[in-house]
Amino acid sequence: MNFKLNKSTKVLSLGMMDYKEAWDYQEELFLQTIEIKTANRKIEENDHQITPNYLILLEHPHVYTLGKSGSEEHLLLDERGLKEKKATYYKINRGGDITYHGPGQIVGYPILDLDNFFTDIHKYLRLLEEAVILTLNEYGIESGRIKGLTGVWIDYEEGAENPRKICALGVKSSRWVTMHGFAFNVNTDLNYFKNIIPCGIDDKAVTSMEAELGEKQDMFEVSDKLKKHIANLFEMKLLE
Numbered sequence: 313m314n315f316k317l318n319k320s321t322k323v324l325s326l327g328m329m330d331y332k333e334a335w336d337y338q339e340e341l342f343l344q345t346i347e348i349k350t351a352n353r354k355i356e357e358n359d360h361q362i363t364p365n366y367l368i369l370l371e372h373p374h375v376y377t378l379g380k381s382g383s384e385e386h387l388l389l390d391e392r393g394l395k396e397k398k399a400t401y402y403k404i405n406r407g408g409d410i411t412y413h414g415p416g417q418i419v420g421y422p423i424l425d426l427d428n429f430f431t432d433i434h435k436y437l438r439l440l441e442e443a444v445i446l447t448l449n450e451y452g453i454e455s456g457r458i459k460g461l462t463g464v465w466i467d468y469e470e471g472a473e474n475p476r477k478i479c480a481l482g483v484k485s486s487r488w489v490t491m492h493g494f495a496f497n498v499n500t501d502l503n504y505f506k507n508i509i510p511c512g513i514d515d516k517a518v519t520s521m522e523a524e525l526g527e528k529q530d531m532f533e534v535s536d537k538l539k540k541h542i543a544n545l546f547e548m549k550l551l552e
Contacts, residue, residue: 317428321365321548323539331375331402331413334368338421341366342491345425349487363489365428367542367550368421369535372413374399376508379482382409386509397507406492408462408482410508416499416520418535422542426488429546437462437481440494443541444479447496450537453478453524464496466519476519496538497521499528 326334345363352360376387376399387401387410394401399414413419426436441457444464448455455478456468464479479496497520505518521529543550 316360316362318362318365318425319428319546319548320551321367321422321424321543321546322551324366324368325535325552326368326370328415329370329372331372331377331400334370334372334419334421335402335404338366338368338423338491341423342486342489345423345489346487349425349427349489363425363428365425365548366421366423367539368423368493369539370419370421371415371417371531372419374412374414374504376401376410376412377406377482378403378410379406379408380404381407386410387507388509389507393507397504399504399507404492406482406484408480411480411482411495412504412508413495414500414504416497416501416522416531418496418498418531418538419493420496420538420542421493422490424490424546426485426490429548431488433483433485436485436490437483439545440481440542441479443538443545444494444496446541446545447534447538448478448521451521451525451529453521465516466524474517476517478519478521478524496534498531498534 348361348363441464445455455464455466458465458468462481463477466476467474479494481494483490483492499522500520
């Protein structure tokens, strides 16, 4: 246990970044944090090094990613189809099934040492969802959760005729350090979701803020509101 708690979180706004490049970068920060925690176990408590926290925010070029519990059958494109769509495809080590990332989508990779906040992955996921729900509420979009499904949904009430996912989540954690995160559809080209069965769910649609509001949204404004809610919910201090 790291007794010197650090609730400061460095925000890394990286713009448009290749998926593999971003994956390598977050994995580097993830492993560095785990190394600090491992070293702390071997030294006196008073000499413990504080573990850092990061929030990476970016966009990706068109890419499909498949989590550990996913099925390759949920990708409906072969290599030729991927080329035609100018998209890439990766199998990765997060939880969850297949999802899409692309321009117009806010992708967030929180690399947090949850020992600095709380050691509860369920709570961690619910707070990320809540930050998106609160952000959408500022735009007059009512959203929520569907029992048994991770993510944020529009028309989420039981029995609703047209539930639509607007934010997907998939995380990995080790020694309470997190990586991977969320994909929030703001101005996303939803046609790309037609090439997959998103998160293995074939009876529900996807949506975006643009689709719900009828016009493109300011990505920077949405991102700022989202950061504010993440900071409040996690009781963290963001360092820009």
